[in-house]
Amino acid sequence: MKFYYVYILKCNDNSLYVGITSDIERRLMEHNAGKYPEAYTHSRRPVALAFCQDFTNPNQAIEFEKKIKKWSRVKKQSLIDENFDKLQGLSECRNATHHKYNPDNNKIEE
Numbered sequence: 001m002k003f004y005y006v007y008i009l010k011c012n013d014n015s016l017y018v019g020i021t022s023d024i025e026r027r028l029m030e031h032n033a034g035k036y037p038e039a040y041t042h043s044r045r046p047v048a049l050a051f052c053q054d055f056t057n058p059n060q061a062i063e064f065e066k067k068i069k070k071w072s073r074v075k076k077q078s079l080i081d082e083n084f085d086k087l088q089g090l091s092e093c094r095n096a097t098h099h100k101y102n103p104d105n106n107k108i109e110e
Contacts, residue, residue, distance in 0.1 A: 004061035006068070008051040008076060011044035016076050020065040024052055051080045 005024040009017040009031060017040055021027035028049055031041045041047050055061035068076060078087040 001056055004055045004058050006053050006055065006061050006065045007049060008068070008080060009041060009047040010050040011041055011047050013044045015044060016050070016073060016080075017041050017044075017047065018065060018069045018076070020061055024049070051076075 002022065004020060004022055005027075006018070006020050007024060007027075009019070009028075011017055017031075019027065028047070030036070031039070031047045032045055034042050034045060036042060053064065055064070068079065071079075072090070075087060075090045078084075078090060
């Protein structure tokens with residue numbers, strides 16, 4: 001069975017990098033070897049694996065990677081730390097139009 005890995009690297013400058021691969025060990029070595037000079041991690045080496053999630057379905061892996069790439073650093077760090085309560089709180093919609101935060105939505109109709 002083939003696996004696909006979505007991973008987060010902690011870079012030398014303390015930034016976080018999100019990627020996807022079918023061979024996590026090879027990819028981590030490539031990042032640290034600076035195989036791709038144009039890559040984000042090239043000038044931020046060494047990098048360390050901070051998080052890794054495996055998938056058997058490549059489409060699920062791609063969707064998860066796309067999702068967490070858009071997350072804030074705090075949200076990514078919560079995932080790395082396995083702080084799922086904080087992650088859930090950070091994931092809640094806080095728009096003024098959201099029913100939880102809009103006082104007009106809490107009125108009782110007479």
